[in-house]
Amino acid sequence: MRKNIVAGNWKMNTTVQEGVSLAQEVNALLKDAKTNCDVVICVPFTHLTAVNAVIDQNKLGLGAENCSEHDKGAYTGEVSAQMVASTGANYVILGHSERRQYFGENNEQLATKTRKALDNNLKPIFCVGEVLEERENGTYNDVVSSQLEALFGLSAEDFGKVVIAYEPVWAIGTGKTATADQAQDMHAHIRKVIADKYGKEVADATSILYGGSCKPTNAKELFAKPDVDGGLIGGAALKADSFMGIVEAFN
Numbered sequence: 104m105r106k107n108i109v110a111g112n113w114k115m116n117t118t119v120q121e122g123v124s125l126a127q128e129v130n131a132l133l134k135d136a137k138t139n140c141d142v143v144i145c146v147p148f149t150h151l152t153a154v155n156a157v158i159d160q161n162k163l164g165l166g167a168e169n170c171s172e173h174d175k176g177a178y179t180g181e182v183s184a185q186m187v188a189s190t191g192a193n194y195v196i197l198g199h200s201e202r203r204q205y206f207g208e209n210n211e212q213l214a215t216k217t218r219k220a221l222d223n224n225l226k227p228i229f230c231v232g233e234v235l236e237e238r239e240n241g242t243y244n245d246v247v248s249s250q251l252e253a254l255f256g257l258s259a260e261d262f263g264k265v266v267i268a269y270e271p272v273w274a275i276g277t278g279k280t281a282t283a284d285q286a287q288d289m290h291a292h293i294r295k296v297i298a299d300k301y302g303k304e305v306a307d308a309t310s311i312l313y314g315g316s317c318k319p320t321n322a323k324e325l326f327a328k329p330d331v332d333g334g335l336i337g338g339a340a341l342k343a344d345s346f347m348g349i350v351e352a353f354n
């Protein structure tokens with residue numbers, strides 16, 4: 104059956120030194136904890152190698168927050184999936200709403216990035232989600248369906264390696280969480296779209312995480328919903344105790 108996952112997204116926060124300390128803290132708390140989910144931290148490119156050196160990846164997975172759609176060459180400032188994998192990371196967030204909004208990432212690029220990630224044995228955490236206007240004008244299911252189409256060139260086997268994160272943009276970093284019922288409705292919709300494309304078995308095996316102002320105080324209610332398989336956590340992942348509070352929501 105599908106896995107429960109709590110993944111942190113540190114975004115553009117912490118120096119390498121601060122990031123190593125935070126990773127060490129999370130790693131230490133996990134060492135003796137009994138958890139009922141996989142735990143992952145996705146950190147800036149600059150931090151990957153140093154963080155990998157201080158965590159036990161049997162307990163704490165490591166990921167990047169993006170990767171290039173290109174393999175190598177004259178793309179100044181870009182970081183390829185192969186480079187990410189060579190740090191020891193096993194995951195990569197793709198299609199975060201901030202990448203879509205500020206860097207214009209579209210379905211075509213995201214399809215290529217997903218391919219590159221999978222070719223380098225990175226597990227994509229593929230983000231989808233509507234903006235406030237789309238929530239309010241009722242087009243949110245269609246918006247998310249069309250974002251998922253970026254993945255639909257994948258074989259069923261490859262699709263099975265992808266984690267989906269539903270992150271309503273209006274809930275990211277705003278303190279405004281989707282209600283557990285809103286999250287469940289969208290997660291059920293996503294699972295149905297996947298089932299229509301790949302069949303029920305693949306859909307039932309896909310982990311679908313919720314992201315958007317998830318905190319220790321609301322995680323339990325969200326994660327109790329049948330189609331919510333964990334969370335992608337921004338702000339609350341920057342403090343070891345609040346991140347662990349969310350991990351413990353599965354206990």
Ligand code: PEP
Binds near residue numbers: 275277278314316337
């Ligand atoms: C995110 O950006 O992935 C996120 C969920 O952020 P926050 O938890 O801060 O809303």
